[in-house]
Amino acid sequence: ASLVCFPFKKERIDVVLKNVRIAAKHSRVSVVLLVAAGKNETYEGIAKEIPAIEQANGKKIILKVQERVGSLRPGKGDGMNSALKIFHDYRPKLQRLHFYDADIESFSPLWISKAEDSADLEYDLVRHYFPRSSTDAQITWQVTRVGFSLLWPHKNIAHIQQPLGGELLMSRRAVKVFLDSPEVMERSDWGIDTMYTFAAVKSGLSINEIYVPQGKLHALYGGLRDLKTMLIECFDAVQTIKKEIIDTNSVHHVQAGEAVPVEVREKIGYDIEKSLELLRENWTTEQETLLKLFPDRIASGLMSARNFPKWGFMDEAAWVNAYRVLLDNFDKDNEDWCELLFKLWVSRVIHYTMRHVLRGYDAALSELNAMVRNVQLSSGKKV
Ligand code: GDX
Numbered sequence: 001a002s003l004v005c006f007p008f009k010k011e012r013i014d015v016v017l018k019n020v021r022i023a024a025k026h027s028r029v030s031v032v033l034l035v036a037a038g039k040n041e042t043y044e045g046i047a048k049e050i051p052a053i054e055q056a057n058g059k060k061i062i063l064k065v066q067e068r069v070g071s072l073r074p075g076k077g078d079g080m081n082s083a084l085k086i087f088h089d090y091r092p093k094l095q096r097l098h099f100y101d102a103d104i105e106s107f108s109p110l111w112i113s114k115a116e117d118s119a120d121l122e123y124d125l126v127r128h129y130f131p132r133s134s135t136d137a138q139i140t141w142q143v144t145r146v147g148f149s150l151l152w153p154h155k156n157i158a159h160i161q162q163p164l165g166g167e168l169l170m171s172r173r174a175v176k177v178f179l180d181s182p183e184v185m186e187r188s189d190w191g192i193d194t195m196y197t198f199a200a201v202k203s204g205l206s207i208n209e210i211y212v213p214q215g216k217l218h219a220l221y222g223g224l225r226d227l228k229t230m231l232i233e234c235f236d237a238v239q240t241i242k243k244e245i246i247d248t249n250s251v252h253h254v255q256a257g258e259a260v261p262v263e264v265r266e267k268i269g270y271d272i273e274k275s276l277e278l279l280r281e282n283w284t285t286e287q288e289t290l291l292k293l294f295p296d297r298i299a300s301g302l303m304s305a306r307n308f309p310k311w312g313f314m315d316e317a318a319w320v321n322a323y324r325v326l327l328d329n330f331d332k333d334n335e336d337w338c339e340l341l342f343k344l345w346v347s348r349v350i351h352y353t354m355r356h357v358l359r360g361y362d363a364a365l366s367e368l369n370a371m372v373r374n375v376q377l378s379s380g381k382k383v
Pocket residue numbers: 006007008009010011035036037066074075076077078079080100101102103137140164165166167190193218
């Protein structure tokens with residue numbers, strides 16, 4: 001028996017309810033759990049509809065406000081970790097826990113069935129992965145995939161397709177591993193996805209990544225500024241575990257991808273014009289001082305972007321150099337460091353967009369894959 005959880009904050013009520021009905025109807029699902037960030041309009045709107053959905057499907061639907069589990073900003077991590085605890089204590093015992101973002105417009109019963117099929121083959125962790133627009137997923141590519149490849153080039157973790165994905169199935173065994181991991185339970189913010197991925201690999205859980213060809217259609221980001229908090233928390237998560245040793249190489253299978261649908265190939269993931277402005281904003285003298293820790297080309301490049309949008313200095317090699325400096329020095333409690341990390345990442349994303357996305361979808365994706373492979377090769381070679 002399985003539990004499907006949708007963590008939510010502020011979302012379109014009709015979209016969330018549609019997803020809840022899909023889960024409640026599924027034959028493998030016995031409980032649906034909605035974990036709210038707080039009691040807001042979305043919460044109230046959902047609460048009203050629950051009795052009818054329970055009655056129509058004969059399934060238990062639980063709506064709860066998340067607990068304070070971790071110690072960082074209370075966010076999606078507290079939501080997901082609260083769900084782990086509810087799942088673990090639920091009686092009669094449940095076997096599998098699924099997570100899906102509540103705002104997905106393309107959710108279907110197939111997402112649940114595919115994950116269940118894979119869990120039937122006894123994988124501990126099943127992760128959904130999707131075709132993504134070439135300008136989407138720039139925290140995944142530039143921060144998490146580069147970071148994992150730099151730190152553990154010989155391990156499976158460097159090869160996880162979408163290590164930040166919020167759609168996944170955990171076996172009871174996986175849930176137990178996460179509940180017993182202090183790093184996971186403390187991660188109350190956006191860093192939670194990084195920690196689940198890391199803890200799964202470190203503890204040797206078997207992982208299957210399953211491909212969902214329709215892609216994940218959800219609300220578009222505005223400028224890259226919308227992603228600043230997520231960027232900082234995802235980078236901080238990598239920095240926290242940078243000294244960890246992974247001494248397992250567990251089973252990791254990836255289902256082959258398929259042709260990418262036109263809607264995904266042609267979608268623009270963020271507002272480019274709005275994002276160009278970001279390189280000029282919020283400068284302080286402290287940021288100028290911190291920039292001196294970086295190689296000259298990066299420091300002078302970013303300084304010149306204060307006057308006119310510039311990005312040519314932040315190619316792949318420069319980003320990897322900047323990443324190393326950040327891993328050694330970044331301090332998430334210092335706002336100037338946060339703003340500097342953000343500007344460096346913005347210049348990287350704009351460089352990639354202008355140099356590679358312009359050449360078309362296939363060229364852009366092959367560049368991202370080449371970047372990750374190059375980082376693995378250069379940091380993994382024995383000298
Ligand atoms: N309970 C709870 N508490 N839910 C939250 C909170 C919170 O503080 N913050 C967000 N959520 C919910 C939200 O309502 C939605 O259902 C889901 O979490 C994802 O949030 P959203 O703002 O839609 O995130 P976004 O930008 O779509 O990122 C998601 O996809 C990324 C990815 O796959 O690349 C999110 O699951 C990321 O963690 C993931 O890395």
